[in-house]
Amino acid sequence: MFMQQIPPDNLEQMKFSAIIVHALFAGAGATSTRSGGLGKRRKLGAKGGKTQKPEISGGWNTSPVPIAGIDNSVRLLKREGIIDAIPSSLCENQGKNVILVIGDGMGWEMIRAGAVAKQVVSELKSMGVDISTGASGALAAQAKAAFAGRTLSDYYTEGKGSGLSFQELSEFHVVTTSIPFIGEPNDGNHYGPARSFIGDVGNHENGMGELILGPDGKPLVFDPRDIFKGGNMVLWDDVRGGTHPWDANYFVEMNDYPTDPGFDPEFILQHAIDSANSASSYANGHKTGVNMMGVDLYEQPLRSILQEAMTCGRVMTSVPILHATPAAFITHTNNRNNGHQLQDGYRETKPTFALGTCASRYQPSDDLKQAMEPGGHLSSEFTFLHQDPAVLAEDFFTPLENLDPDDGKKVLACFGGEYSSNGNDNLPYRGLDGGYTERWCSKGIVGKDEDDVAIGVTPNSTICDHWPKEELKNIPKMHENTKAALDFLGKDDDGFFLMIEQGDIDWAAHANHMDDLLGAMFDIDDVVQEVKDWIAANGGYEKNALYVTADHDHYLTLLSHFPEAVANLIIDGKAKDITPENNSNVNAWSAAVGAGRHEDDSQSQTEHLEDFSTWTEEDIQRVAHFFGPRGSGGNGWGSHSSRPVVIYSEGDDGCLEALVGKGYRVLGTEVAGSPGKIDQVHVNACMMKQLFAL
Numbered sequence: 001m002f003m004q005q006i007p008p009d010n011l012e013q014m015k016f017s018a019i020i021v022h023a024l025f026a027g028a029g030a031t032s033t034r035s036g037g038l039g040k041r042r043k044l045g046a047k048g049g050k051t052q053k054p055e056i057s058g059g060w061n062t063s064p065v066p067i068a069g070i071d072n073s074v075r076l077l078k079r080e081g082i083i084d085a086i087p088s089s090l091c092e093n094q095g096k097n098v099i100l101v102i103g104d105g106m107g108w109e110m111i112r113a114g115a116v117a118k119q120v121v122s123e124l125k126s127m128g129v130d131i132s133t134g135a136s137g138a139l140a141a142q143a144k145a146a147f148a149g150r151t152l153s154d155y156y157t158e159g160k161g162s163g164l165s166f167q168e169l170s171e172f173h174v175v176t177t178s179i180p181f182i183g184e185p186n187d188g189n190h191y192g193p194a195r196s197f198i199g200d201v202g203n204h205e206n207g208m209g210e211l212i213l214g215p216d217g218k219p220l221v222f223d224p225r226d227i228f229k230g231g232n233m234v235l236w237d238d239v240r241g242g243t244h245p246w247d248a249n250y251f252v253e254m255n256d257y258p259t260d261p262g263f264d265p266e267f268i269l270q271h272a273i274d275s276a277n278s279a280s281s282y283a284n285g286h287k288t289g290v291n292m293m294g295v296d297l298y299e300q301p302l303r304s305i306l307q308e309a310m311t312c313g314r315v316m317t318s319v320p321i322l323h324a325t326p327a328a329f330i331t332h333t334n335n336r337n338n339g340h341q342l343q344d345g346y347r348e349t350k351p352t353f354a355l356g357t358c359a360s361r362y363q364p365s366d367d368l369k370q371a372m373e374p375g376g377h378l379s380s381e382f383t384f385l386h387q388d389p390a391v392l393a394e395d396f397f398t399p400l401e402n403l404d405p406d407d408g409k410k411v412l413a414c415f416g417g418e419y420s421s422n423g424n425d426n427l428p429y430r431g432l433d434g435g436y437t438e439r440w441c442s443k444g445i446v447g448k449d450e451d452d453v454a455i456g457v458t459p460n461s462t463i464c465d466h467w468p469k470e471e472l473k474n475i476p477k478m479h480e481n482t483k484a485a486l487d488f489l490g491k492d493d494d495g496f497f498l499m500i501e502q503g504d505i506d507w508a509a510h511a512n513h514m515d516d517l518l519g520a521m522f523d524i525d526d527v528v529q530e531v532k533d534w535i536a537a538n539g540g541y542e543k544n545a546l547y548v549t550a551d552h553d554h555y556l557t558l559l560s561h562f563p564e565a566v567a568n569l570i571i572d573g574k575a576k577d578i579t580p581e582n583n584s585n586v587n588a589w590s591a592a593v594g595a596g597r598h599e600d601d602s603q604s605q606t607e608h609l610e611d612f613s614t615w616t617e618e619d620i621q622r623v624a625h626f627f628g629p630r631g632s633g634g635n636g637w638g639s640h641s642s643r644p645v646v647i648y649s650e651g652d653d654g655c656l657e658a659l660v661g662k663g664y665r666v667l668g669t670e671v672a673g674s675p676g677k678i679d680q681v682h683v684n685a686c687m688m689k690q691l692f693a694l
Helices: 008-013 073-079 108-126 137-147 275-284 305-312 339-349 366-372 469-474 478-489 504-510 514-537 562-571 588-594 605-611 617-623 680-691
Strands: 097-103 171-176 313-320 353-357 382-386 410-415 439-441 444-448 454-459 462-464 497-502 544-550 556-558 625-627 645-650 664-666 669-671
Touching: 073 680, 097 275, 097 514, 097 680, 108 137, 108 514, 108 556, 108 562, 108 645, 137 562, 171 680, 275 305, 275 680, 305 497, 305 680, 353 478, 366 382, 366 410, 439 514, 454 588, 478 497, 478 514, 497 514, 504 514, 514 544, 544 680, 562 617, 588 605, 617 625
Parallel strands: 097 497, 097 544, 313 353, 313 497, 353 410, 382 410
Antiparallel strands: 171 645, 439 462, 444 454, 544 645, 556 625, 664 669
C-alpha cells in the first residue's frame, strides 16, 4: 500500500505531531490545508521496481517517557554551553538587529537554479543579447557557441555555491525540517498529519477538546524517537535520504539505478512539513503539528521572537500578510485557516511594520483597517497604506518619511486583494526574462474513466501575464519594500527584528513552474542585496545579524545541461518556455491519491506519479530539469518534501556552528540531532541570542 501501515501489535507505541510554517510580512508562499486522515504504509521505489519500506511503529504511545522539563531557546543555549547564564530578563541588554529572510520552499536545488540562471543572464547581457526578445544572426550563433556544452559542473555541484547575493555570506549550514507525528498518517503520506494531542486541528479551536486517548484509555504522551522506531518524530535519515541536499544519489541517471544501498528516491515524498508549523519553529523554537502555528502540541500559546521583542517586531511578505509563514510570528492558532484567530493574533501583537497582500482571510480585519484610516481610533498609532491607482510606486512610502517607531508609530501596508483589479494573492513577480508579462498559465484537465475515477491529466495552458500591466506602476518592487521597512525600523533606538518572506518560490514550485520560480529567486536575490547594503551603512555585522533560509524544500532536480538550456531559450526569445507549455498545474500525487493509487501495489509511487504527469521526455530534455523523483514524468510532484534545507548567515558569531549535530527538546523530551546539520529550532535560539545579547 502507498500509506504507512501500523501493525496491530504496535498500536500502543504510536504517537505523532508535525510542524510547518510560511513567511515574513513582505514576501510569501502558499500551501493548502492538509488535515489528518487514516492511512496505510505504501510500498515505495523508483520506476522499474518497488521497494518495501519499514513500517511505522509509533504514534499512539501511552508508556511513560522520561521528562526533562519544558524547554525554550534560552535554556537550550545554556544547556549546550553557548551562553554562561540565563539572564533574569530578556531586556537586560541591547543586542543586534536581527533580519530573517525566508524563501518559502527554497530548497538547495532552487537556489542553484537561481544562481546559475542569474549568471547565464548576466553573461548573455554582456554579449549584447536582449533577455526579453533574444538575438538573431551572428550574435545568436556566437552566444549559442559560447554556451555549447556548458554544464552544472562549470558552476557548482555541491555545498554553498555562488552567484546570488546571499551566497556571499560567511556562514553556511544544512537545516533539518523534522516534524512531530501523532496518530495515523494521511492517505498517501502526502504531508504530516494535521493533529495535536487534542485531535485533528480542523475540528475545534485552540484547546477545545478532550485529550486523545490510546488503546489503553490513557492520554497519549510524546515519544522523541523516530516514527519507525516507535516514536513521534519524522526524523531525517542520511542513508535513505542522503547526507546532504546535493547527495549524488539524486542525480543518478535512470539507466544507472540502483543507487547506493539503502537510498530511496521516494523517501523525501513522505510526511512533509508545511509552512505553518515550519515557520513556527523559526518563530518560537518549538515543534508543533502541520497547520499549527504559535501553539504547542497541546494547543497552548507560545511566544515568538517577534512578540518577545515587543516594540521591535516587524514582518514583511510577498504573499498574504496572515498566510502561514508571516502569521506564525504573530498568531497563536491550531489551524492556519482559522480566520478570526489569525486576525486576533494581529490585533493583539500589533507588529510595528507589516506589509504584504491583503486577501481573503489572510489579512487584518476590515474593522481594524478602518480604525487605522484618518479619523479612526487607531489612526494616531497606525499609518495604513494600500495600493491605489492614484499613487505611483515611487511615492508609496512618502508618508513614512517623518514617522519614527520610537514615537510608537506603526505601519500596515496592503497590496492585491480588494486593492487590485483581479484580487491577486501575491505581489508582482517576474519571469526568467525579467518581465511581468507573457508567461504560461499552466492548466490541466483531469481525465476520468466510466467509474468517475481519475486516470490521467491533459494539459491546457494559455499565455497570460504575471500581474495586471496597468497596476505595475503603483506597486514598489520587493527590494524597494525591503528598503522602506529597513529605513523605518532603523530609526528605532532599541533595535528591531524583521522577517521578510519571498513566498512566490513556493507557489511556483507547487505549480512545477520554473519561469515563475526563477523570477522569484531573482527577487529574493535583490532583497538580500538591499539588506546587505543597509547593513553595510548601519554598523555592519557587529550591530546586525542576517539569516537567509527556507521553511521547507520541494523536489526539483536540474539536469547537467541546465545552463545551456537556459541560455538557448533566452537567445531564441523563448525564455517563458523554461516552463513547458505541457505543464498542467495539477498536483500529481493528490490526483493519484484521489484515484486510490496509494492503495495500489501494482506500481511504485514513481510510476503512479508518471500516470498523472504531462511533460514529455522531449520537454524534460529541452528545459533540463524535472520535479519529483526521476522517472515520474517531469511535473510528477508539486508538493513539499522532507529534504533538509540550507541557511546562509553572517553576524551569527558562531552560534549555529556550535549547534551542528546537537539535539533539542519537544515537550521536555530529548530529540536526537542529525550529524552535520542543525535544526530549525536552533535558528530561533541563535536569533534570540543575537537580538537580546544573551
